Amino acid sequence: MSVANGRAFLSIPGPTNVPDAVLQAMMRPAVDIYAGPMVAITDSILTDLKKIFRTEGHTYIYAANGHGGWEAAITNVLSRGERVLVLESGRFALGWGEMAQFIGIETEILPGDWRRAVAPAALEQRLRADKSHTIKAILTVQIDTASGVVNDIAAIRKAIDAAKHPALLLVDCVASLGCMPFEMDQWGVDVAMAGSQKGLMAPPGLAFVAANAKAHAAHAIANMKTLYWDWTFRQGAEHYRKYCGTPPEHLLFGQRAAFDILLGEGLEKAWTRHALLARAVHAAVSKWSEGQTLAFNITEPAQRSMSVTNVLVQGRNPADLMRYTQEKCGVTLGLGIGALDGKAFRIAHMGHTNAPMVLGTLGAIEMGLKALKIPHGAGGTSAAIESLAAAVPASAVTA
Ligand SMILES: *Cc1c(COP(=O)(O)O)cnc(C)c1O
Numbered sequence: 285m286s287v288a289n290g291r292a293f294l295s296i297p298g299p300t301n302v303p304d305a306v307l308q309a310m311m312r313p314a315v316d317i318y319a320g321p322m323v324a325i326t327d328s329i330l331t332d333l334k335k336i337f338r339t340e341g342h343t344y345i346y347a348a349n350g351h352g353g354w355e356a357a358i359t360n361v362l363s364r365g366e367r368v369l370v371l372e373s374g375r376f377a378l379g380w381g382e383m384a385q386f387i388g389i390e391t392e393i394l395p396g397d398w399r400r401a402v403a404p405a406a407l408e409q410r411l412r413a414d415k416s417h418t419i420k421a422i423l424t425v426q427i428d429t430a431s432g433v434v435n436d437i438a439a440i441r442k443a444i445d446a447a448k449h450p451a452l453l454l455v456d457c458v459a460s461l462g463c464m465p466f467e468m469d470q471w472g473v474d475v476a477m478a479g480s481q482k483g484l485m486a487p488p489g490l491a492f493v494a495a496n497a498k499a500h501a502a503h504a505i506a507n508m509k510t511l512y513w514d515w516t517f518r519q520g521a522e523h524y525r526k527y528c529g530t531p532p533e534h535l536l537f538g539q540r541a542a543f544d545i546l547l548g549e550g551l552e553k554a555w556t557r558h559a560l561l562a563r564a565v566h567a568a569v570s571k572w573s574e575g576q577t578l579a580f581n582i583t584e585p586a587q588r589s590m591s592v593t594n595v596l597v598q599g600r601n602p603a604d605l606m607r608y609t610q611e612k613c614g615v616t617l618g619l620g621i622g623a624l625d626g627k628a629f630r631i632a633h634m635g636h637t638n639a640p641m642v643l644g645t646l647g648a649i650e651m652g653l654k655a656l657k658i659p660h661g662a663g664g665t666s667a668a669i670e671s672l673a674a675a676v677p678a679s680a681v682t683a
Contacts, residue, residue, distance in 0.1 A: 288614035295645045296618040297429040297459060297592040299481035299488045300635035302538070306486055309541035310534045317531055323523050325540050326531065332543045333492050336461060336484075336551065337476050339468040341496035344518055347532040350458045353477035353491030354380045355387070356513040357454050358421075360495070361475060361502040364388040366420040369451070371407065372396030373435055374428030375622040376456055381423055387508060392419070398431045398623050401587040404443035411447035420502075421452040426460040430622045432594030432630065433582050434464070441472045452502055458482055461492075462546055463558045463591040463634050474499040480535065483558075483591060485542040485635045489535045545636070558590040560675045561633045561642045564668035565593045568646045569631075572653065574661025581628055591634035594624060597658070602629040605652045612655070613648035639672055 294301055315322050326345070333343035346352050358380075362368070367390040370381035378393065385391040394410055396402055402424060411419065422444065427434050437455055444453060452474040457466055461476075462483030468476050473496075480490035495503070495515065503515055511517055512528050524530070546554055566588060572578045572595075581594035597605065602620065606629055609615040618630030631649070633642050646665045653660045 286612050288610075288612055290614060293615040293641060293645055293648075295615055295632050297482065297630055297632040297634065298479075300483070300485065300632060301637060301641070302487055303485055303542065303545055303636045305545060306538045306541045310487075310538045312534075312537060314533055317533070318523060322531060322533060322536070325536050326523065326526050329536065329539060329543065330526075332547060333494060335547065336543070337457075337468045337478075337492075337494040338466060338470065339476070339494050339496065341468065341494050342500065342515070342519070344493045344495075344515060345526065345536075346491040346493070346513070347489065347527060347535070348491040349481075349488055350456075350477070350479040350491060351379075351383065353458070353479060353493055354383050354456070356491065356493050357475045357477050358384050358389065359387065359506070359508040359510060359513050360515050361452055361454075361499050361506050362389055362420060363505070363507040365390060367392060367418050368421045368423055369394055369407075369410065369419045371402040371422065371424040371435070371440070373400070373402045373425065373433050374398055374431030376425045376428050376430060376458075377423055380425075380456060384423070399581055399583050401433050401584070402435045402440060404436065404439040407440060408443035408447045411444060411449040411451070414449065417450055419449070419451045421454050423454050423456075425456040425458075426466060427463070427589040427591055429459045429592050429630070430594075430624065431581060432589050432592050433587050434460070434589040437466070437473065438471045445472070452499060459589070459591050459634065462551070462554055464555050464589075468494055469496070474502075480539055480542075483634050484539070485545065486539040487535060489532060490539055555590070557638075558634065560672060561637060561639065562588070562590040562593070563675065564639075564642055564671045565631055565633055565646065567667040567671040568650075568664035569593060569595055571662070571664035571667045572650070572660040575659035577659045581624065591632065592618070593631045593633070594620070594628050595631065596624070596628045600658070601626050604656055605629065605649070605658060608652040608656060609648045613651060615645050615648040617645075617649070639676075643668060643672075
C-alpha cells in the first residue's frame, strides 16, 4: 500500500527544490562565451550577489560546490602556517577548518556544542587571551545544517571588536543566504560565501564569495593563492577570467532565473516567508515532542534556524520513519549527519518552499508517526496550520 505517486517532495537541506522557471531557463543552447548575453548575465549575477550579501565589496562566482567556496575564501586571504579559529556549533565550521588544515593552516577549534549556538562571550575571552594576535581569521557558519542552529553573526562581530582583535571574520552562509537576514557590511563580515543549491534555489554547482576591502588587503599578501581561486586574476577585464575558463553557462542561466524569482519576491519578503514557515514547523515539532520520543536538537528556541529543523528521535533509529515518508508518501526527509547520524531527521524549509509544501511534509511525518506507532503528542500539523493562519491573516489576501 502506498500513496506516494504524485509530485515528489524533496525536504532535505540541500539541494533544494529547483523552481520550474529555473529548470526551463536552463533548457537552451549554449552561447558564445566571449560576448553578448553571457557577459551580461555574469555582470548581472555579480551585481545581484552584492544585493543579496548586502555588500559594497567584491563578488566572485566559481564553478564549484560549497566546499569550493570554502577553499576560495581560505586561499585568498591566508598564508601557510597561519592560525584560524573555528567556532564549533555543529559540523560545517569544523569541515571548513579541516579543509584549512589540509592545505597548511593551523586550525584551532573554539569548542562548542551540537545543541546550541556559538557563545560570543567564549569567543571574546579566547581572543583577549591571544595578545600577540596569532589568530588571523575566524571561521563560522550562520546556519549549521547538521545541528539546525543559527548563529548570531552580529554578536560574533561585537565579541571580536570588544576584544580589539584584528582577525578577519569569514562566514559560511550556504544554508542561510536568501532565507534570513544577512548584512555583510553592516555586521562587519570580511568574507562571506554561499552556494547555489540551498536558499538560492538553483542546481548545485556554483559557489559565491563576497569580500570587503580588509579581505582584499589580506589577499594582497596571502601566499596560498592558486590561479583557479585567485581573486586578482578573476578581476581581470576579459570575461573568461571571471571563471578562470569556460563559464558554467547553464548553471548561470538557471541562477539568473532564480535571482529573478528571489528579487522579484523581495529579499525581506523571502526572509519573512522562511520565518513563518520555520515557526510552523517548530509548532508541529513542539506538539510531537510532548510524546517524549521526539525532541528539538536545538534546545533554545531563539537558536533554531529558519531554514532547517533537526529533530532528535530518542531511543530509536529514525530510519524507519524516513523510509515510510519516502516510500509511502513521496516525501524525502534529511538524514541526521555527523554526531546525529542515526539519531535525528531533518526537515528542510529553505528556498522555493511554500505553506502547502511544508504542511504536506509535516502531514507525511505525522502519518508516519501514527503508522509506526512512534509516541508523539497529537496535533502537530494542526498546530502548524494554526501558526500560519495566525501569521497570515485574511486581510492580507487581496480580493
Ligand atoms: C551544504 C552546506 C555546505 C556544503 O556545501 P556543498 O555544496 O555540499 O559543498 C557548507 N556549509 C553549510 C552550512 C551547508 O549547509
